[in-house]
Amino acid sequence: MMDANDVTVSLLKTFDEFTDFECGDQEYSNFIKRPDRAQKYRLQNLNVTYLFRAGETPIGYVTVAMGSLRKQDQIAGAGKSSGAVSCVLIEHIARDSRYKGKGVGKIMIDWVINLAHELSKTIGCRLVVLEIPQHLITQFQSYGFELIPPDKLNRHYVMFFDLGIISSLD
Numbered sequence: 001m002m003d004a005n006d007v008t009v010s011l012l013k014t015f016d017e018f019t020d021f022e023c024g025d026q027e028y029s030n031f032i033k034r035p036d037r038a039q040k041y042r043l044q045n046l047n048v049t050y051l052f053r054a055g056e057t058p059i060g061y062v063t064v065a066m067g068s069l070r071k072q073d074q075i076a077g078a079g080k081s082s083g084a085v086s087c088v089l090i091e092h093i094a095r096d097s098r099y100k101g102k103g104v105g106k107i108m109i110d111w112v113i114n115l116a117h118e119l120s121k122t123i124g125c126r127l128v129v130l131e132i133p134q135h136l137i138t139q140f141q142s143y144g145f146e147l148i149p150p151d152k153l154n155r156h157y158v159m160f161f162d163l164g165i166i167s168s169l170d
Contacts, residue, residue, distance in 0.1 A: 001103040002054065009111060012049040012061065014039050021058055023094035031092060032061050047091050052108055060095035060104050062112055064088055066119075069129055069160065087127035087160070088116040109143045113161060120163055128161040 018033045031037065038049040047065035051058055067089035090112060095104040112128055119125040132140060134157055137147055145159040 002059075002099070002107060003103075004107050004110065006054055007059070007104075007107050008053050009050050010053070012038050012042075012051045016051060016058070018058055022097050023060075024097050025094065028092055028094040031063075032058075032094065038063065049092070050111075052095075052104070052111075054099075058096065059099045060108050061092065062090060062108050063092035064112060064115070065091055066125075067129060069127060069158075085126045086124050087129045088112065088119060088125055090128065090130035093130065105139070106143065109140075113163070116161075116163055126163055128163070129158065130160075131156045131158050133157070 012032075012035055014035050016035050018035065021029060021032055023029050032049075035049075041047050041063075042049065047063050049061055049063040052060040052062070065088075067087050068084035069087050070084055093105075093108060093112075095108065116125050116128045128145075130140070130145070137157055137159070140159050141147070143161070145161045148158045148160065150157050
């Protein structure tokens, strides 16, 4: 198992090399193999991609953006009124297949949740949200994410992690 202390996180740069990166999802592998595409999104303020490394080896990446989720009865603590709840949206999350079962996914999720906690102190952020295929539901539930019941037309599932309420203001 990898320890978070063995992993460094940095913003993705155009010159970062990912030719050997494979995560089992061709779309996600191709996204990171073309860092110029990710940089284009960052320059347009659409999202930001962070690279996770063990030493010099890329082991995973996370692309995040700010977003909102419509309040629904299914979201704990969101109330029954209409409106939106601010969130950090995980647009991409992938770890290299060679690191499967080594705890890299948990390290990346913990890092995103910590980022969202920090954002909640300065700009307001209540949830971490991601959209995933059905076969990943159990995995993300093990990280503390909750499933929002899907509508009948949706093939992907939306999950959220509730950061909770800040108990006191400094």
